[in-house]
Amino acid sequence: MSVIELKDISYRYPLEKEDTIKNVSCKFEAGKVYGLIGENGSGKTTICNIIRGFIPSFYKGELRGEVLLKDKKLEEYDYEDLASIIGYSFQNPFTQISGVKETVYEEIAYGLENLGVPREEIIKRVEELLDLFKLRELAQKNPYELSGGQKQRVALAAVVALDPEIIIMDEPTSQLDPKSTADIFEIIDILKKQKKVVILVEHKIDLVAQYCDSIIFMHDGECKLSGTAREVLTNPKVLEMGGQLPQVTLYFLERIKRGEKFDMIPLNVKEAYSILKGEE
Amino acid sequence: MAYLELKNVGFSYDNGYEAVRNINMSFELGESVAIIGENGAGKTTTVKLMNRLLVPTKGEVLVDGKSTKECTTAQISKKVGYVFQNPDDQIFQDSIYKEIAYGLKKMKLSPDEIDKKVREAAEICDLTEHLEDHPYNLPYSKRKFITIAVIIAMDPQVVILDEPTAGQDRTSTEDLKRIINHLVEKNKVVITITHDMEFVVDQFERVIVMAEKEVRKDASPKEIFWDKELLELSSLEQPYICQLADMMGITDVMTINDLLDK
Amino acid sequence: MSNLNSKNNNNILVLSSLLAALIFITTGYILHIPMGINGGYVHIGDAFIYLSAVILPTPYAMATAAVGARLADISTGSAIWAIPTIIIKPILVLFFKKGEKIVSKRNIIGSIFAGIIGTVLYMIAEGVIIGNFWSAFILSTIGMIQPIGSSIVFIILGFAFDKSSILHKYIYR
Amino acid sequence: MNSRIGRLYPATKVAVVLLVIILCMFTPGYYLQYAMLPAFFIISVLASTGRKFITTFFKSIFIIVLFIFIIQVCILKNEDSQQIWAFINFSQMGLDTSLSMTSKITGISSAVICFFQVTSVKDIMYSLEKANAPKKLVFVIGNTVQLIPQMNVLLKTITDAQRARGIETEGSLMTRVKAFVPMIGPLIFTSIQQTEERVLTLEARAFSSARRKTSLYEIKRTAADYIITGLCIVALLVYIFRGMI
Ligand SMILES: Nc1ncnc2c1ncn2[C@@H]1O[C@H](COP(=O)(O)OP(=O)(O)OP(=O)(O)O)[C@@H](O)[C@H]1O
Ligand SMILES: Nc1ncnc2c1ncn2[C@@H]1O[C@H](COP(=O)(O)OP(=O)(O)OP(=O)(O)O)[C@@H](O)[C@H]1O
Numbered sequence: 001m002s003v004i005e006l007k008d009i010s011y012r013y014p015l016e017k018e019d020t021i022k023n024v025s026c027k028f029e030a031g032k033v034y035g036l037i038g039e040n041g042s043g044k045t046t047i048c049n050i051i052r053g054f055i056p057s058f059y060k061g062e063l064r065g066e067v068l069l070k071d072k073k074l075e076e077y078d079y080e081d082l083a084s085i086i087g088y089s090f091q092n093p094f095t096q097i098s099g100v101k102e103t104v105y106e107e108i109a110y111g112l113e114n115l116g117v118p119r120e121e122i123i124k125r126v127e128e129l130l131d132l133f134k135l136r137e138l139a140q141k142n143p144y145e146l147s148g149g150q151k152q153r154v155a156l157a158a159v160v161a162l163d164p165e166i167i168i169m170d171e172p173t174s175q176l177d178p179k180s181t182a183d184i185f186e187i188i189d190i191l192k193k194q195k196k197v198v199i200l201v202e203h204k205i206d207l208v209a210q211y212c213d214s215i216i217f218m219h220d221g222e223c224k225l226s227g228t229a230r231e232v233l234t235n236p237k238v239l240e241m242g243g244q245l246p247q248v249t250l251y252f253l254e255r256i257k258r259g260e261k262f263d264m265i266p267l268n269v270k271e272a273y274s275i276l277k278g279e280e
Numbered sequence: 281m282a283y284l285e286l287k288n289v290g291f292s293y294d295n296g297y298e299a300v301r302n303i304n305m306s307f308e309l310g311e312s313v314a315i316i317g318e319n320g321a322g323k324t325t326t327v328k329l330m331n332r333l334l335v336p337t338k339g340e341v342l343v344d345g346k347s348t349k350e351c352t353t354a355q356i357s358k359k360v361g362y363v364f365q366n367p368d369d370q371i372f373q374d375s376i377y378k379e380i381a382y383g384l385k386k387m388k389l390s391p392d393e394i395d396k397k398v399r400e401a402a403e404i405c406d407l408t409e410h411l412e413d414h415p416y417n418l419p420y421s422k423r424k425f426i427t428i429a430v431i432i433a434m435d436p437q438v439v440i441l442d443e444p445t446a447g448q449d450r451t452s453t454e455d456l457k458r459i460i461n462h463l464v465e466k467n468k469v470v471i472t473i474t475h476d477m478e479f480v481v482d483q484f485e486r487v488i489v490m491a492e493k494e495v496r497k498d499a500s501p502k503e504i505f506w507d508k509e510l511l512e513l514s515s516l517e518q519p520y521i522c523q524l525a526d527m528m529g530i531t532d533v534m535t536i537n538d539l540l541d542k
Numbered sequence: 543m544s545n546l547n548s549k550n551n552n553n554i555l556v557l558s559s560l561l562a563a564l565i566f567i568t569t570g571y572i573l574h575i576p577m578g579i580n581g582g583y584v585h586i587g588d589a590f591i592y593l594s595a596v597i598l599p600t601p602y603a604m605a606t607a608a609v610g611a612r613l614a615d616i617s618t619g620s621a622i623w624a625i626p627t628i629i630i631k632p633i634l635v636l637f638f639k640k641g642e643k644i645v646s647k648r649n650i651i652g653s654i655f656a657g658i659i660g661t662v663l664y665m666i667a668e669g670v671i672i673g674n675f676w677s678a679f680i681l682s683t684i685g686m687i688q689p690i691g692s693s694i695v696f697i698i699l700g701f702a703f704d705k706s707s708i709l710h711k712y713i714y715r
Numbered sequence: 716m717n718s719r720i721g722r723l724y725p726a727t728k729v730a731v732v733l734l735v736i737i738l739c740m741f742t743p744g745y746y747l748q749y750a751m752l753p754a755f756f757i758i759s760v761l762a763s764t765g766r767k768f769i770t771t772f773f774k775s776i777f778i779i780v781l782f783i784f785i786i787q788v789c790i791l792k793n794e795d796s797q798q799i800w801a802f803i804n805f806s807q808m809g810l811d812t813s814l815s816m817t818s819k820i821t822g823i824s825s826a827v828i829c830f831f832q833v834t835s836v837k838d839i840m841y842s843l844e845k846a847n848a849p850k851k852l853v854f855v856i857g858n859t860v861q862l863i864p865q866m867n868v869l870l871k872t873i874t875d876a877q878r879a880r881g882i883e884t885e886g887s888l889m890t891r892v893k894a895f896v897p898m899i900g901p902l903i904f905t906s907i908q909q910t911e912e913r914v915l916t917l918e919a920r921a922f923s924s925a926r927r928k929t930s931l932y933e934i935k936r937t938a939a940d941y942i943i944t945g946l947c948i949v950a951l952l953v954y955i956f957r958g959m960i
């Protein structure tokens with residue numbers, strides 16, 4: 001059963017002449033990671049805002065179609081409760097500090113305080129998250145005195161802290177170094193095992209290929225391709241539409257172009273290696 | 281002689297936190313260099329020292345032979361241009377045209393000249409059709425290009441780009457490469473901070489690795505991405521093609537084409 | 543739909559505290575000139591009170607004015623002006639009208655009136671504190687630069703806001 | 716604020732301040748009122764805010780006190796005014812008025828200044844929340860207090876951006892003033908621009924949740940709090956009782 005479903009969604013920002021999102025339909029199931037990909041301006045963030053209900057409650061404009069959360073229309077939910085069901089970390093890490101807390105520790109606890117979680121439980125949860133996100137060293141720092149990547153990690157931790165069933169992450173690793181990026185993907189894997197729905201917007205396609213169960217490829221406001229990572233990310237059409245494919249996939253596609261034949265096009269380094277080894 | 285030089289530079293923030301120490305770097309005109317390294321390593325701090333947004337607490341920074349301690353940031357800005365990590369820190373006019381023209385006006389150029397330079401810079405950064413737009417109506421990824429155009433228009437000798445690749449798609453990354461090449465052709469120094477390893481390999485001949493407040497290594501991409509101990513210690517990873525090559529026991533491969541050739 | 547209103551509400555709250563903070567720094571720090579003689583000071587903070595008056599719903603604007611100016615008084619040590627401030631500043635809000643534009647004839651006149659009435663009210667408060675209305679009058683006359691400055695800043699800011707498109711999202715009229 | 720006094724429950728401190736205000740207002744004479752200044756200075760020293768207390772006091776209250784003395788004693792014409800020189804007089808009545816007036820101002824202000832210096836905003840917010848003050852008001856106050864340092868950060872960022880574009884912001888007063896004026900606009904625009912994102916951020920952190928908030932930060936009343944509050948009440952009762960006889 002799908003937890004979230006978009007049914008034939010179209011949306012136009014106020015004062016715009018054209019629809020930004022055009023007839024998008026898709027389903028999201030528990031325990032799966034969804035990669036939402038596509039070039040800049042293809043409408044990824046807009047889709048996230050629709051799922052979270054910020055469109056149409058915050059951004060006005062014209063929304064057609066239906067968003068179903070557990071088979072009930074999104075607008076029928078109490079606005080107050082949505083924050084604890086759908087977590088959302090935004091694209092710009094620099095404006096995601098609540099501004100009401102003085103330390104990273106309190107910043108992560110803030111959402112839990114708002115949800116009325118008992119104090120002992122908050123402490124337990126924050127401690128867990130500090131370890132999970134490797135933020136222990138920064139716990140007593142002022143959130144405003146962090147480097148770009150550190151801010152981004154704190155912002156994501158603050159959202160995961162709420163333990164929502166659905167987590168939307170809009171480019172959560174854009175300012176992160178390779179090691180921290182890998183850490184975040186490990187966390188995504190943990191969330192998946194906890195049977196969450198993870199919706200991930202990401203340009204780092206190699207990691208998307210490795211971790212996402214399902215891919216939605218957006219182009220110009222339309223959902224052009226969707227399916228398993230293998231179905232979408234071995235399709236050269238993605239390149240034509242401004243998208244990107246994993247490095248090893250590109251390598252294999254290039255060899256195929258030169259006339260070689262393979263049973264399977266790999267998505268990550270390990271697969272590529274086993275194919276090449278089998279070949280020798 | 282090096283155009284920009286950092287000699288034994290150290291810096292602590294007001295709250296006493298030491299962000300970088302013992303930094304030695306030098307840059308010649310016509311050179312493009314990438315600075316990479318873990319989050320919080322001190323990359324942003326280091327480049328802010330170069331245009332005197334921060335003044336070193338130890339050592340000194342020399343621009344064109346002159347210590348930054350003897351100048352004001354405004355004077356240095358004519359030689360060293362810095363594109364902020366967060367574009368929103370830098371944008372404060374209500375149209376892109378005005379934003380680009382702002383610094384030029386302060387340079388006392390004639391209106392015609394300003395107009396010419398604004399249009400040139402916008403052309404390079406692919407913003408011509410947006411010149412009259414409000415900067416905040418463009419997405420984050422595009423706002424970064426506005427700030428790049430702003431600096432290019434001022435025509436400094438050194439251009440510093442702080443994480444220009446963050447959140448950019450393939451086309452925009454290609455645009456970045458084009459911009460960097462264009463600047464290098466004009467004999468500028470281009471210093472780029474990035475976490476995108478493929479971008480580093482494709483674009484740069486010289487890479488500086490920073491970790492734990494210090495410079496770890498200053499070398500060619502080949503020397504860096506095959507130094508696995510260094511990568512491990514600096515929270516870095518090999519580009520995927522290198523990883524594949526490595527598994528197959530081939531070394532010194534950097535790009536898809538390299539691997540195809542082997 | 544009732545569940546959609548809460549969004550506007552938070553938006554107003556955040557904007558209120560933002561304006562209160564602006565009132566605070568412009569009252570207490572930026573272009574803040576201590577008047578020396580009576581422990582008061584000259585500033586352009588009122589400009590932001592006027593701005594809140596046109597941007598925010600009236601009750602919010604009143605609270606914003608009180609909070610911002612009150613905090614400034616505390617932190618600059620002018621504890622003595624705290625009570626007059628908390629009464630007078632919210633009154634200033636009542637002279638403005640929310641409309642299509644921030645700078646309308648109506649609001650320019652409003653800012654002048656707010657300046658005059660504000661000065662008179664402070665004069666009374668000063669008279670009570672010092673114990674003599676005559677000296678309070680002289681002081682307040684010197685103090686007239688403050689409302690004049692504030693009106694000018696308000697008008698300049700208002701024009702800037704009217705010209706820009708961004709406020710369309712934020713103004714609650 | 717980490718001193719013993721700083722850690723007292725804010726309501727306890729408010730009780731003390733209220734008591735002082737009542738005593739100052741209704742006790743005739745001026746000895747008790749003036750005595751509040753050294754008393755609160757000592758309290759401030761104990762709470763290690765002594766220096767701050769004195770500077771604040773002299774920068775604000777002292778000036779107004781001095782002013783009142785000059786006006787009342789020397790300038791104003793009273794029945795008993797004697798001319799000293801030109802328009803400068805001496806008046807005993809004026810002196811008496813000033814003493815009774817300034818003593819009250821001094822006493823009350825000392826208590827208030829001291830209170831705000833030894834009590835952290837966080838504590839005030841916490842006790843307001845506990846006391847069931849309107850959620851919105853608590854939010855606006857709390858957020859304002861938090862936004863102020865942020866404004867400073869923003870101001871610094873904008874200055875940096877301007878410096879990086881060749882605008883002189885260092886040097887003589889004139890250059891600084893010249894650089895400052897074009898900065899106020901961007902400061903306000905940028906802050907308002909960021910409001911939108913801040914609202915969404917708060918939303919994502921369940922700010923509008925209808926549930927009753929809990930707090931990670933906790934201050935508890937200790938024995939000292941009960942004793943001090945008790946003493947205040949007793950003192951007040953004694954004071955009223957004595958006044959009635
Ligand atoms: N508030 C807005 N008003 C009008 N148009 C908007 C608004 N926000 C976004 N748009 C436009 O909608 C389109 C989709 O934007 P969106 O932010 O969803 O793209 P994206 O796929 O997330 O891109 P990126 O990878 O750069 O984040 C863009 O063309 C953008 O200019
Ligand atoms: N204003 C500040 N005050 C105090 N400490 C700061 C400040 N800004 C940054 N720091 C600290 O200095 C260190 C270096 O920060 P810097 O921003 O230079 O890192 P960076 O290498 O650019 O990292 P990133 O890749 O995440 O942007 C970090 O540990 C950070 O927490």
Ligand SMILES: [Mg+2]
Nearest residue numbers: 044045091170
């Ligand atoms: Mg986006």
Ligand SMILES: [Mg+2]
Nearest residue numbers: 147148324365
């Ligand atoms: Mg940085």
